[in-house]
Amino acid sequence: MYDWKIIYENWVPEEQPLREALCTLGNGYIATRGAFEETTADEKVHYPGTYLAGGYNRLMSEVADRKIENEDLVNCPNWLPLTFRHKDAEEWFDLEKAELISFRQELDMKQGLLERRMHFRDSAGRETSLHSRRLLSMANPHVAALEWELTPINWSGRIEIKSALDGRVINSGVARYRALASKHHEPLQQGHQNDHIVFLEVQTIQSKLLMAQAARTRVYIQPDGQSVNYSTQQEQGYIAQLFDVACEQRQPVRVEKVVQIHTSRDKAITEPLQEACKNIERQGSFLHLLEQHKRAWQRLWNRCDLMIACNNQAQDILRLHIFHLLQTVSSNTIGMDVGVPARGLHGEAYRGHIFWDELFIFPFLNLRLPELTRELLLYRYRRMPEAIFAASQAGYRGAMFPWQSGSNGREESQVIHLNPKSGRWLADHTYLQRHISAAIAYNVWQYYQATEDMEFMTFVGAEMIFNIAQFWSTIAVLNKESGRYEIHKVVGPDEYHTDYPDSEESGLKNNAYTNIMAVWVIQRALQLFQMIDDSRLGELFQKRNISDADIERWRDISLRMYVPFIGQSNIIAQFDGYEQLKEFPWEVYKKKYGEAMRLDRILESEGDNVNRYKASKQADVLMLFYLFSSEELLHIFELLQYDFKAESIPENVAYYSQRTSHGSTLSKIVHSWVLARSDRKRAWNNFQTALMSDVEDIQGGTTAEGIHLGAMAGTVDLVQRSFTGLEIRDNVLWLNPVLPEEISCLEFQLRYRGHWISLKVTHEKVLISVDKGWFKEVLIGVKGKVYTFTTGDRKEFEIS
Ligand code: BGC
Numbered sequence: 001m002y003d004w005k006i007i008y009e010n011w012v013p014e015e016q017p018l019r020e021a022l023c024t025l026g027n028g029y030i031a032t033r034g035a036f037e038e039t040t041a042d043e044k045v046h047y048p049g050t051y052l053a054g055g056y057n058r059l060m061s062e063v064a065d066r067k068i069e070n071e072d073l074v075n076c077p078n079w080l081p082l083t084f085r086h087k088d089a090e091e092w093f094d095l096e097k098a099e100l101i102s103f104r105q106e107l108d109m110k111q112g113l114l115e116r117r118m119h120f121r122d123s124a125g126r127e128t129s130l131h132s133r134r135l136l137s138m139a140n141p142h143v144a145a146l147e148w149e150l151t152p153i154n155w156s157g158r159i160e161i162k163s164a165l166d167g168r169v170i171n172s173g174v175a176r177y178r179a180l181a182s183k184h185h186e187p188l189q190q191g192h193q194n195d196h197i198v199f200l201e202v203q204t205i206q207s208k209l210l211m212a213q214a215a216r217t218r219v220y221i222q223p224d225g226q227s228v229n230y231s232t233q234q235e236q237g238y239i240a241q242l243f244d245v246a247c248e249q250r251q252p253v254r255v256e257k258v259v260q261i262h263t264s265r266d267k268a269i270t271e272p273l274q275e276a277c278k279n280i281e282r283q284g285s286f287l288h289l290l291e292q293h294k295r296a297w298q299r300l301w302n303r304c305d306l307m308i309a310c311n312n313q314a315q316d317i318l319r320l321h322i323f324h325l326l327q328t329v330s331s332n333t334i335g336m337d338v339g340v341p342a343r344g345l346h347g348e349a350y351r352g353h354i355f356w357d358e359l360f361i362f363p364f365l366n367l368r369l370p371e372l373t374r375e376l377l378l379y380r381y382r383r384m385p386e387a388i389f390a391a392s393q394a395g396y397r398g399a400m401f402p403w404q405s406g407s408n409g410r411e412e413s414q415v416i417h418l419n420p421k422s423g424r425w426l427a428d429h430t431y432l433q434r435h436i437s438a439a440i441a442y443n444v445w446q447y448y449q450a451t452e453d454m455e456f457m458t459f460v461g462a463e464m465i466f467n468i469a470q471f472w473s474t475i476a477v478l479n480k481e482s483g484r485y486e487i488h489k490v491v492g493p494d495e496y497h498t499d500y501p502d503s504e505e506s507g508l509k510n511n512a513y514t515n516i517m518a519v520w521v522i523q524r525a526l527q528l529f530q531m532i533d534d535s536r537l538g539e540l541f542q543k544r545n546i547s548d549a550d551i552e553r554w555r556d557i558s559l560r561m562y563v564p565f566i567g568q569s570n571i572i573a574q575f576d577g578y579e580q581l582k583e584f585p586w587e588v589y590k591k592k593y594g595e596a597m598r599l600d601r602i603l604e605s606e607g608d609n610v611n612r613y614k615a616s617k618q619a620d621v622l623m624l625f626y627l628f629s630s631e632e633l634l635h636i637f638e639l640l641q642y643d644f645k646a647e648s649i650p651e652n653v654a655y656y657s658q659r660t661s662h663g664s665t666l667s668k669i670v671h672s673w674v675l676a677r678s679d680r681k682r683a684w685n686n687f688q689t690a691l692m693s694d695v696e697d698i699q700g701g702t703t704a705e706g707i708h709l710g711a712m713a714g715t716v717d718l719v720q721r722s723f724t725g726l727e728i729r730d731n732v733l734w735l736n737p738v739l740p741e742e743i744s745c746l747e748f749q750l751r752y753r754g755h756w757i758s759l760k761v762t763h764e765k766v767l768i769s770v771d772k773g774w775f776k777e778v779l780i781g782v783k784g785k786v787y788t789f790t791t792g793d794r795k796e797f798e799i800s
Pocket residue numbers: 342343350355356357493495617618663664666710
């Protein structure tokens with residue numbers, strides 16, 4: 001990586017799946033993997049996937065003697081195909097068959113441009129160079145464009161160029177899903193509109209989503225003015241244009257392909273195909289589109305960039321993370337009614353589903369593009385009726401959000417999953433991660449803290465928090481003996497433990513993280529009574545049937561929730577019975593499998609069960625120290641009348657760090673965060689590993705199936721909030737910077753309650769400047785002291 005770019009200087013077929021994911025281009029509406037234009041999907045090297053935000057379809061499959069239904073993010077028709085062949089040759093250009101003289105691929109994150117330069121020789125000794133450029137317009141999300149410049153180096157002669165739209169694609173990007181049904185759409189029509197424009201329309205099989213693409217291909221040859229013969233070729237779901245071109249040695253042939261994409265999910269359209277065919281006529285040249293696209297990226301970077309001095313590697317990777325986040329969700333996402341998929345729009349892993357990863361993603365967006373978080377929260381709000389139904393089906397009240405969410409908010413977790421290590425299909429109980437609902441409430445609250453958007457809180461946020469509080473209140477059961485409330489049949493963030501060894505039942509009792517999150521949500525619900533006007537409160541109580549008795553129970557639970565501890569120690573037990581589990585032989589397994597391990601799969605393939613061990617996939621108890629400042633957490637314990645002290649936090653961190661396999665990329669983010677103040681060296685090491693999650697594909701093969709957006713956004717947020725000690729509490733924006741030694745200066749601006757604030761932090765000083773246009777004061781606390789800032793203020797503080 002170098003100066004806003006990822007550069008690949010050689011062609012390594014085994015690396016291509018990872019490169020395709022990392023070189024994905026997107027604009028928050030649609031994204032396309034960085035596959036080469038001339039390739040089609042194979043099972044090893046190339047996978048040209050294109051995914052529409054919110055473009056889901058369900059299919060039934062039969063596996064392991066069961067019928068199961070899965071909802072997938074659909075691989076849409078491939079708009080990329082562009083290739084050529086010599087008139088005398090049968091075969092189309094194939095990199096594998098050519099002798100490669102040079103190769104260079106660059107992803108330019110500043111401009112959102114993917115470029116490739118190749119120089120190759122074919123079996124007849126003809127040398128050709130190819131320069132390709134590609135964009136998915138950030139300025140107009142319905143437009144994608146590519147340009148090829150093909151130069152005959154030592155030959156002249158006729159070639160045929162083929163530009164196509166290919167709707168025959170299926171979802172086959174993830175090997176372990178290949179036994180499942182994968183043909184998600186069927187062709188409706190294809191054809192050509194005029195000499196330059198072809199179109200294709202498909203429809204998804206179950207969700208009946210229409211997608212239309214119209215492609216305009218123009219061929220420019222030197223010297224100017226020569227005519228190009230063209231023809232079309234089509235079959236069901238596929239349309240190509242063929243151009244017959246006479247090439248002159250050293251005279252480049254330039255091809256421009258501009259594609260217009262519309263779907264039946266679009267707003268302000270009549271019908272996708274008509275819209276695509278009409279709008280494609282209006283598009284300018286590749287260069288014109290590139291100019292607009294660059295300007296749109298410039299606007300995004302102005303808001304979202306973050307500058308780190310003295311650490312180029314971290315700087316470049318952080319930009320890559322911001323880049324992929326903005327390609328998945330951007331201002332183009334507003335109005336689309338979509339969530340943020342854990343693996344981006346970059347591949348098919350987890351089927352484009354939405355998990356609790358929002359918890360790691362929203363803090364960055366809250367302080368940069370809060371209008372986007374608002375939109376992503378509305379995705380949840382609109383699916384609340386489904387969550388209310390799910391709660392009632394399970395015997396509870398309120399809203400129980402699904403662990404994995406897709407189109408309509410139904411639970412999309414798979415019922416059985418394949419362990420690729422053993423080849424066995426196994427029951428999957430991870431859907432019992434009820435803590436997802438608490439994460440949603442937490443996200444609503446954080447959004448409000450960053451924006452003070454009272455209208456949202458009053459009309460949307462409070463209703464969500466009340467419903468989630470009601471869910472916790474009804475899932476909690478009073479243990480009459482202990483006088484404390486308990487929560488049963490759940491799974492914590494550590495997905496390894498889904499049931500007790502030798503038990504027939506799924507789920508665990510009293511996952512500490514879940515219990516404390518439940519209390520926190522209920523406490524926020526109670527706090528809202530003081531924040532919201534009485535008439536709106538009355539409306540909400542009436543709408544959601546919240547009675548005085550309910551509120552009484554909320555108050556009781558918020559003071560008497562049970563939290564498990566290990567024996568008489570100060571170590572919070574991950575769940576009831578954790579202490580009875582066996583210690584895991586870490587050294588033996590680390591030697592064999594390295595640092596990040598999927599112990600669930602490894603042990604199952606060995607006939608063992610990870611449920612038997614004190615071994616976590618990822619941070620679980622430690623999530624508490626990630627989400628809450630020690631003040632806030634100690635306050636919760638105090639209300640619950642547990643004698644938990646700040647001194648016990650490092651003990652807990654040490655205990656669980658030794659028992660975590662980091663089988664999820666989210667884990668290192670949390671570990672870095674919780675160590676940031678006590679052990680800066682280890683915090684930095686964890687941060688470094690988190691930074692490498694995708695660029696180095698540390699989980700071994702998973703990035704190719706889609707980037708890990710939680711880890712990507714989480715690393716940026718670590719810099720933004722953990723390194724600066726940024727916290728919003730009691731209407732004050734608190735800063736308490738402690739930069740890692742490896743960074744000498746950090747600079748960025750953030751959006752806080754309608755204002756732009758610029759921060760420059762070094763080891764010695766923090767400089768805070770506030771933008772013009774402030775109409776009210778803002779309180780900023782530095783190292784424990786609160787200062788008032790008004791328009792144009794610029795203040796410097798010594799912090800060393
Ligand atoms: C992690 C979850 C995460 C999901 C999607 C899983 O491997 O355990 O915490 O939500 O991936 O990123």
